[in-house]
Amino acid sequence: MRILAVDDDAIICELLREAFEAAGYTDVVTASSGHEALACMRDAAQPFDCFLLDIQMPEMDGIELCSKIKSQPHHADSPIIMLTAMSEKDYIDRAFGAGATDYVTKPFDVLELFTRLKLAAQLVEQKAKVAEKQQTIDALKTHDTFARKVDLREDIYLSGVRGALQKLAFENYILQLGRSGMFGSAFFAFRFSNVKDLHDNASPDEFVGTILDVGDVIADALKTTETFITYRGNGVYVAITKFEKNRSVTDVQAEIDADLAGLIAPLTNGEAVPISMAVGGPVQSGLFGAAEPLDAMWRAIDLVEGSAAERGPAKATIADRVKKVTSQIMQSAAL
Known part of the structure; x- marks a missing residue:
């Protein structure tokens, strides 16, 4: 899983890199600002699978960055974990409203962070399976006569509905x-x-x-x-x-x-x-x-x-x- 961690604190970035590598996540890139993160995404040979964003950063905060990431079609379903010291309800509301899928407050417990990251990895795996199935459907589809039947029990993202969350x-x-x-x-x-x-x-x-x-x-x-x-x-x-x-x-x-x-x-x-x-x-x-x-x-x-x-x-x-x-x-x- 390719991870992009964004925090303007260099010590936090280095700590995250070392912790993730110790947990087996070796494909980790860090950025110190929202603009640098967007540049990393633009220049990456392969898209990132998961993002960890601090909220309080100069020029572009993590909530604005989260919204920009989610606006990109290939990242609409990518897991985004907010890793921040901001625990007030207003920040939580704004973060999830911008598209965050999880929220961990600093000072963070490493075990909890690994747990959240593993759950994000499961989401990435599910996303890959859905994409693979869609490729198969597209290959078999003839004049729109074949389409994937939606399971009655399936949760559906209410795209375009005000306040919708996965x-x-x-x-x-x-x-x-x-x-x-x-x-x-x-x-x-x-x-x-x-x-x-x-x-x-x-x-x-x-x-x-x-x-x-x-x-x-x-x-x-x-x-x-x-x-x-x-x-x-x-x-x-x-x-x-x-x-x-x-x-x-x-x-x-x-x-x-x-x-x-x-x-x-x-x-x-x-x-x-x-x-x-x-x-x-x-x-x-x-x-x-x-x-x-x-x-x-x-x-x-x-x-x-x-x-x-x-x-x-x-x-x-x-x-x-x-x-x-x-x-x-x-x-x-x-x-």
Whole structure:
């Protein structure tokens, strides 16, 4: 995995290089500014796979650099880890809003950083597999009669929807905020009740296009810029937004229903699938207690899915993967 680490502190850059090489990541390039990083990307013989960015840098900060990296088509899905001393919610919001997939605060724990990096490596591997499959599809495609069928359970990035995050980045954002950071926020979950009808009758393009259209409706109904939203698959959307105690789930449901009244998915096979949505929430995370930050999200999802039993093994989140990867790293170190 090719890594570009950007920090205006030369000591941090050298520390990162040595730490990564000790962990087996030998293809590491460092840059001391955003402009130098963009030059490294422009001149690189091969694209970088993963980026680590400090936020506070002169001339171009890490958030602006993150946005510039994500604007490049071949890096739209590249993992970007913000490695910074800035832990305030405003910086976290801006970083994830610019496209960051993870956020580690200084002074960082090396083991945690390695864990996050290994998770990023898994994303890079998944991205490569998707690209390989797409090349196969392109090779087999004849007059657009062949296209990859989208799995009903597949999480889809809501490209172009205000506040959209990838599923992994959404979970990382919640974990980074923690319970105290989520104070004043609430989760809403939305279930596309007849998503299977759409999936069974629509082409892949029609299915994805409708998922994006519904995401736009949800974002408009929540009516605030302080909102992040993700699509988790199986017709389920989740949003975290500013809590308004005078705004009930009934209010949001009414707005969603009104906007969806005229939205019908016309399909090329002659079918017309109406859009039906259920809304769950608002659910707030308790400031005190032992609950995990993601528990409030799952409670909102339970409200639209009926019960936790229906969810089954899908409850495994980034937090579970972090624990698993950390355990693997520690076992390797013991050897």
